[in-house]
Amino acid sequence: MTGPSIESAARGWCPSLLTPMESGDGLLVRVKPRAATLTAGQAEAVAQAARRYGNGMIEPTNRGHLQVRGLTDGTVDGFAAAMAGIGLAAAKPEAEAVRNVLADPLGPDDPAARFDSHALAHRLSAVLESDPAFHALPDKFGLLVDAGVALPLAGCTADIAIRADGNRRTVEPAGGDRVLRLPEDAVEDAVRRLLTAFLAWRKGAQDAAAISAPRRMKSMVAACGAHAVFEAAGLNGVRLAESGPPRAAEPPPAGFAPVRDAAWGYFAIAAPFGSMEADGLVALAGLSRRYADGTIRVTPWKSFVLWGVSPADAADLRTAAADIGLVAEPNDPRRRIVACAGRPRCASGHADTRADAAFLAAAGLPGTGVLHLSGCAKGCAHPAPAAVALVATPGGYNLVRNGRAGDAPGRTYLTREAAAEALAAPNPVVPIPAVCETPVRQLAGTVAE
Numbered sequence: 001m002t003g004p005s006i007e008s009a010a011r012g013w014c015p016s017l018l019t020p021m022e023s024g025d026g027l028l029v030r031v032k033p034r035a036a037t038l039t040a041g042q043a044e045a046v047a048q049a050a051r052r053y054g055n056g057m058i059e060p061t062n063r064g065h066l067q068v069r070g071l072t073d074g075t076v077d078g079f080a081a082a083m084a085g086i087g088l089a090a091a092k093p094e095a096e097a098v099r100n101v102l103a104d105p106l107g108p109d110d111p112a113a114r115f116d117s118h119a120l121a122h123r124l125s126a127v128l129e130s131d132p133a134f135h136a137l138p139d140k141f142g143l144l145v146d147a148g149v150a151l152p153l154a155g156c157t158a159d160i161a162i163r164a165d166g167n168r169r170t171v172e173p174a175g176g177d178r179v180l181r182l183p184e185d186a187v188e189d190a191v192r193r194l195l196t197a198f199l200a201w202r203k204g205a206q207d208a209a210a211i212s213a214p215r216r217m218k219s220m221v222a223a224c225g226a227h228a229v230f231e232a233a234g235l236n237g238v239r240l241a242e243s244g245p246p247r248a249a250e251p252p253p254a255g256f257a258p259v260r261d262a263a264w265g266y267f268a269i270a271a272p273f274g275s276m277e278a279d280g281l282v283a284l285a286g287l288s289r290r291y292a293d294g295t296i297r298v299t300p301w302k303s304f305v306l307w308g309v310s311p312a313d314a315a316d317l318r319t320a321a322a323d324i325g326l327v328a329e330p331n332d333p334r335r336r337i338v339a340c341a342g343r344p345r346c347a348s349g350h351a352d353t354r355a356d357a358a359f360l361a362a363a364g365l366p367g368t369g370v371l372h373l374s375g376c377a378k379g380c381a382h383p384a385p386a387a388v389a390l391v392a393t394p395g396g397y398n399l400v401r402n403g404r405a406g407d408a409p410g411r412t413y414l415t416r417e418a419a420a421e422a423l424a425a426p427n428p429v430v431p432i433p434a435v436c437e438t439p440v441r442q443l444a445g446t447v448a449e
């Protein structure tokens, strides 16, 4: 199986498990956990397959997926078969590409949740997978199901979002000022109608060449108005202001959080520098078996959550997670650093970016915003602008402020010690938002979705 060209990636093509993307360190695929959840056994199998078929690097994404890197034309089918064997793939590539349903991490385990978001996410995934008409949806098109009160999907949007409103559900197309308010058993039909209306409008727009291949619901809402979108679907939306509590804005920090009305809480853990070796995922699975409920919840904040942690075990879990190199403290500077595979994992790398990232984190990290360490100018790990990008060259690191790895540097040929000094020097940086739906330019090898 051959990956797409760099040109198609730059136009916003989105990889999935069965449609890999070419990147600087090989082919890249995405594994989509169902209802935000991996069992510990599934996580171990993903790690084992990432090692066997790829270069072992795994990155949680801002869509709650796991990105596995370093595959080849000769190994990508084996990896996909391994994922299908553990229930993490649809049977057909076209179904897998559109199986984009984001769910809040805790689902029915949240004592205050008004409905079972994970059950609904499973049902909506089945709708997307089983109806061939919906396989024509753009691969970026996604649904969101959020019943979270202890851990809502802060900062996240989607093409169609389903949330709780008392004992009813709201169904909200992106970009509008109207929602549907429905009993839960009417949600699937409403989503089907909205998807059908979107696809009909998209085809019409393409046929008329009035708009080039619109890919998102917000484009339809912007072109037609929310009222007309509902009308096209045979539905009757109400003004958004009439419905719904305020939404959480901030994702949870790393560490333990008690949950009201529960005897236990959740523990948020992030991968250092935005990615982890396969061994890290295996170790995380072990921590879940020992301290939590034996599952790993994959979040849209590029992190993981373990559920069912006793407050009495929180300190031990924090120590155990830190011992295996994971981020378990709220202010860990490694959360602000993104580093690609680098040398020796990637043949294009001019430096061991992850070792140098650890050096810079230990040296302290003044300022705010994302620090991106890239092994070369391709910038695989962070295609969006970063507050600072350090880009390895054969002569040392080039430093780019408020830009991408491929942009013109302000400083050149720095050792990592000199880079640390440059970071410590007063220089205002622009914070880069780190929530889902951050607009990024899609390039080959992106981690952003």
Ligand code: SF4
Residues within 6 Å of the ligand: 023, 024, 025, 340, 341, 342, 343, 346, 347, 348, 349, 350, 374, 375, 376, 377, 378, 379, 380, 381, 445
């Ligand atoms: S950016 Fe990093 S992972 Fe990508 S090709 Fe360059 S060295 Fe390899």
